[in-house]
Amino acid sequence: MGQGDPVTLPSGPGPDALTRRALLMAAATPLLACSGAPEIPGGFNGIGHERGHLLRNRSGVAPPSTTRRTRVLIAGAGIAGLAAARALRLRGIDDVVLLELEDSAGGNSRGGMVGGIACPLGAHYLPLPGDDAPQVQNLLEELGLRRRVAGRWQYDERHLCHSPQERLFFEGRWQDGLLPLQGVGAGTLAQYRRLSQRVEDARKAARYSVPLADAPASAPQLALDAQTFDAWLQREQFTDPHLRWYLDYCCRDDYGAGLASVSAWAGIHYFASRHGFHVPGDGPDRDAVLTWPQGNAWLSERMAWPLGERLRTGRVVTRIESLRHEVEVDAVNVATGVAERWQAERCIVALPVFVAARVVESPPALLQQAAARIRHAPWVVANLHLREPLADRRGPAPAWDNVLYGTKGLGYVDARHQSLDPTPGPTVLSWYRPLGDEPGARQRLLDQPWTAWRDQMLAELSVPHPDMAAKASRVEVTRYGHAMAMPQPGTLRAWAGRAALRSDRLLFAHSDWSGYSVFEEAMAAGHEAGRRA
Structure with a gap:
């Protein structure tokens, strides 16, 4: 944007x-x-929903006949799972196995090829990270995308x-x-500038960061979190159709839903946590972004590469149970139809919360509540x-x-x-x-x-x-x-209570726990789980 x-x-x-x-x-x-x-020929590709639906028919799968061991098992190889594996590798822990539903790692950051040309299957860019995202900064440095020159960070321009x-x-x-300008009137421009000031006021009144900071949410943020963005805009008399279209587009682009669904906190956070909201010519240019023909798959492929055979794709995790001395994880190998059992000292559950609540035996109350709440x-x-x-x-x-x-x-x-x-x-x-x-x-x-x-x-x-x-x-x-x-009203308040989710052997890592899906949130959640494991 x-x-x-x-x-x-x-x-x-x-x-x-x-x-x-x-x-x-x-x-x-x-x-x-x-x-x-x-x-025009074509078809569906990627995301085999039939695999996910195996979770509904677990009774039809024969019990595992073999048991394997690893020190840490990571269920899910999206960005959070890959970040957890990277954190473990940086600590010298290599006895790790990742089980991934799809045929390649990356989750929403996967790529493909059409007609011999690389293209994204999901997320297609990464904003340059600020100091609130040190894990992402360190990853980019490791991958050679940025380096320090004369005391300043410099990014490889080929990837900007x-x-x-x-x-x-x-x-x-x-x-x-993307902000409509052609032929718009003075009233429209006035509303653009008034919103710019409101966003700047919000940035001064509270901390907006990506990923979300561990500091408690402020009272103004919680007030925004209690209402939809649409309700807040109406109350503040932001009624211009061009402005509302643009804000709705921004919400749908980042959150998958528009003004009437996401919270006012999420709507303000979109701008206040990054580049603010500016009428062209009134403020700084938008922040630079990193992008590639295959989108963020450029990053996920390089995060997955060091794993080698420790990454097991085409595995549907059907059961995770924390026992007295270890964690047991059952998964179906979709290529063979055979169930496998893994035993590990720790398990990082890097799955969407609704999947985690289904496969974790005796799921914690906070996990059940999150699965019921998050859409x-x-x-x-x-x-x-x-x-x-x-x-x-x-x-x-x-x-x-x-x-x-x-x-x-x-x-x-x-x-x-x-x-x-x-x-x-x-x-x-x-x-x-x-x-x-x-x-x-x-x-x-x-x-x-x-x-x-x-x-x-x-x-x-x-x-x-x-x-x-x-x-x-x-x-x-x-x-x-x-x-x-989707960060609906109540997301920020619920996120503030996620620290109560504790388990001796299970650790949970996914952007779902932040209530919205961006690379930085998944990276931070996975890194923290890997550090704690």
Whole structure:
């Protein structure tokens, strides 16, 4: 997220016209094949929901016939699990085994290939970490992404997001930045500036950090945490539709749900913990971000590499039980269908809380309460391979992040944007669609064919790019039924009580415990669990 320089441009078609075009395109997309346009092949990839559903049918799995031992077992190899393994490695503890549901580690930070081009399957960037995230800073130093030069930290520019970073399709053309500016009135700009001041006031009144600080939440933060962001905006008379669209987009992008679902604390935290909220030209530029063609998979792959055979993928953990002298963990090898049993001195449960509550025998009350309270946003990520570059509308050049005003999706990220080769050529566009606000979305993920998501993506993106369908060669769709925890009202208060979760042999590490899903929270939780183990 961020903003570019202020611009004043002639008004094009209004938002209603844009909506009409989108609706017409949505109706036309299923008829592409009938109109003579080529059928675009593809399918689902990643995230095998059938594996997760083995948890519901554990009675059909034969008991384990073999038992293996390790000093520390980590259940789950998302970023939290990988961070825990790294913390143990740094302490010289190598007798570790990780069990991961999918065929590769990384969780929401995994990547893939479409048409020979690397692309993200989930998270696609990492903001430059501040001093509140020393674990992330140390990881980046270990990976050679930053080094100290003349007393200052310097990042490898090859991995910083290249310019231009972002643009918005608004009023019939592209503009720099994502905050709507073309043709907006003085009243809109006044609300932008008033919100900027409110965010700055919040930063001065309380500490906002990523990851969340261990300091107790302040009274103003808890007051924000008790209400939705929508309710707070209404009470503070932030009613401008352009501002509300932008804030809703930011919440859906980071949290998977919009203004009416996330807490006012989460809405303010989004800005106050990082770069603030600024009208372009009124404040500093947005913070730089690190990104790669495969997104944050660049990081997760390098965190997983030292593990070798200690990382066991394709394992569905079905039972974790803390016994008198050890922890027992049962898992099904999906390749063979055979159950395995592991015994360990300690177990780090780096699983989403709703999974942890299901597989941990006699789960602690705090784990049960968290599993009942936390709601997870479903997501769809569609990767579209293009044979050649798209024709473009008026305005700034194609950017890394390209967003369309007023759509349900979050626009697209260009996997080839970071390439050092200036020659135009084939690329992959990654389209993101959060579903946290939509009733029945998880069931739709199971029921709808992949073509439904392909057609919705084309309906949205063909508005600025009418030639997209003709130049597309393949679409691969990734479904996440429980992609990320949504920070609803009460999240901050609940997070403050997580320290009460203690066990002699079980340690819990996942971004769910923070109530929202970002790399820094998962990294901090995993590192702490590895340190304590």
